[in-house]
Amino acid sequence: MEDKREISLKRAKELHNEIADYLEFKEQYISDVSEKRDLISLKHKRELLEYFGGTDEDWDDYHWQLKNRIGSVSVLTKFMKLSESQLKMFEEVSKKYRWAVTPYYLSLMDYSDMNYPINLLGLPTNAELNNQGELDPMAEEYTNPAACITRRYPNRLIINVTSSCAAFCRHCQRRRRIGECDRIESEDRINEAIKYIEDNKEIRDVLITGGDPLMLPDEMLESIIKKVRAIEHVEIVRIGTRVPATMPQRITKKLTDMLKKYHPLFINIQFDHPGELTKEAVKACEMLADAGIPLGNQMVFLKGINNDKYIVQLLNEGLLKARVRPYYIFHPKQVQGTKHFEIKVSEGLKIMEYLRGHTSGLAIPQYILNAPEGLGKIPLLPNYIEENDEYHVKLKTWEGKEVNIEY
Ligand SMILES: *Cc1c(COP(=O)(O)O)cnc(C)c1O
Numbered sequence: 133m134e135d136k137r138e139i140s141l142k143r144a145k146e147l148h149n150e151i152a153d154y155l156e157f158k159e160q161y162i163s164d165v166s167e168k169r170d171l172i173s174l175k176h177k178r179e180l181l182e183y184f185g186g187t188d189e190d191w192d193d194y195h196w197q198l199k200n201r202i203g204s205v206s207v208l209t210k211f212m213k214l215s216e217s218q219l220k221m222f223e224e225v226s227k228k229y230r231w232a233v234t235p236y237y238l239s240l241m242d243y244s245d246m247n248y249p250i251n252l253l254g255l256p257t258n259a260e261l262n263n264q265g266e267l268d269p270m271a272e273e274y275t276n277p278a279a280c281i282t283r284r285y286p287n288r289l290i291i292n293v294t295s296s297c298a299a300f301c302r303h304c305q306r307r308r309r310i311g312e313c314d315r316i317e318s319e320d321r322i323n324e325a326i327k328y329i330e331d332n333k334e335i336r337d338v339l340i341t342g343g344d345p346l347m348l349p350d351e352m353l354e355s356i357i358k359k360v361r362a363i364e365h366v367e368i369v370r371i372g373t374r375v376p377a378t379m380p381q382r383i384t385k386k387l388t389d390m391l392k393k394y395h396p397l398f399i400n401i402q403f404d405h406p407g408e409l410t411k412e413a414v415k416a417c418e419m420l421a422d423a424g425i426p427l428g429n430q431m432v433f434l435k436g437i438n439n440d441k442y443i444v445q446l447l448n449e450g451l452l453k454a455r456v457r458p459y460y461i462f463h464p465k466q467v468q469g470t471k472h473f474e475i476k477v478s479e480g481l482k483i484m485e486y487l488r489g490h491t492s493g494l495a496i497p498q499y500i501l502n503a504p505e506g507l508g509k510i511p512l513l514p515n516y517i518e519e520n521d522e523y524h525v526k527l528k529t530w531e532g533k534e535v536n537i538e539y
């Protein structure tokens with residue numbers, strides 16, 4: 133009979149071996165990628181500040197970041213060398229879709245490798261000219277019972293308060309509306325939406341989104357949150373934003389002091405790649421968390437960016453360190469101009485299956501596909517149930533071991 137301790141030690145060794153490849157990947161990522169990228173970003177920051185004639189304080193001021201957004205090749209080529217064909221591509225894509233990034237987001241990019249994930253997230257590519265896919269796969273027009281409201285569920289809904297964003301993500305599923313204009317909803321339309329929520333007493337959860345609601349000035353954002361909060365039957369308010377990733381300077385003490393007056397308030401962010409989890413981004417998340425705001429992350433699976441089990445694990449473990457709980461991973465929709473980011477459901481499921489067991493349950497979000505025609509979110513789960521009838525159930529563990537339970 134083997135000693136119990138001996139058995140445990142043997143199992144522990146087996147478990148360690150199970151994670152050895154990831155540990156090696158992580159160590160290599162930190163020394164070869166993160167640390168080098170930090171230095172490169174710092175160099176880019178210096179160059180950008182010099183070009184725009186700014187100071188370190190300017191860099192930390194989101195007004196400065198917004199004012200100096202880079203959205204034309206004439207400025208971009210001051211930093212990145214673009215080939216003839218790349219220049220032509222920028223010209224072609226610009227006719228169809230707008231592009232712009234903050235100096236901060238540009239500083240995270242690789243100036244010589246257009247396939248680096250942050251470049252792919254922020255700068256257009258030829259692939260956007262592919263016309264396959266739909267323009268409005270979410271059919272938002274058919275779930276719009278009042279101004280700027282999307283309602284697909286019995287007791288919760290969305291208010292879209294603006295079409296403006298700090299940077300225009302190349303995978304944006306709302307590109308039909310975003311990036312064409314920076315339009316903030318008028319007070320009349322916001323009031324119409326508020327009135328709708330007041331009149332529908334079953335609505336207990338209001339999600340303020342856009343575009344990016346943190347593009348609104350503090351006062352305007354506060355006036356909306358205040359009105360929503362004042363509705364007695366609204367129990368929780370949520371904000372969806374990507375600025376902690378694309379313009380973390382937006383998260384100021386003034387903002388967090390304002391937000392924390394309206395608890396229970398939740399914020400969901402969108403980080404898509406570990407390269408976005410910079411010191412500045414982590415600090416922005418910490419400030420929000422310190423204001424008592426529970427934070428979630430909504431990643432989108434994107435080919436060439438995060439369709440890799442180790443990248444997802446690294447991102448999600450990094451998010452937890454920044455006190456952000458991975459909430460959803462979205463399956464990419466078939467939106468025109470984003471075909472190149474598409475992955476198959478089976479590929480996403482494999483990554484989800486890997487995560488279970490290999491990392492904290494807290495680092496495992498739900499994998500969601502948004503049903504066409506606004507029918508709502510569908511959770512996609514790896515299959516752990518192999519047989520299931522009145523007398524027994526046959527299951528599979530995270531390692532693929534078979535488990536039988538008889539009733
Ligand atoms: C995603 C979404 C929500 C929020 O869904 P949760 O699963 O509660 O996070 C609400 N309304 C609409 C229209 C949505 O698309």
Ligand code: SF4
Pocket residue numbers: 296297298299300301303304305306307310342343344373374
């Ligand atoms: S922040 Fe959201 S809405 Fe704005 S461009 Fe990115 S994905 Fe689209």
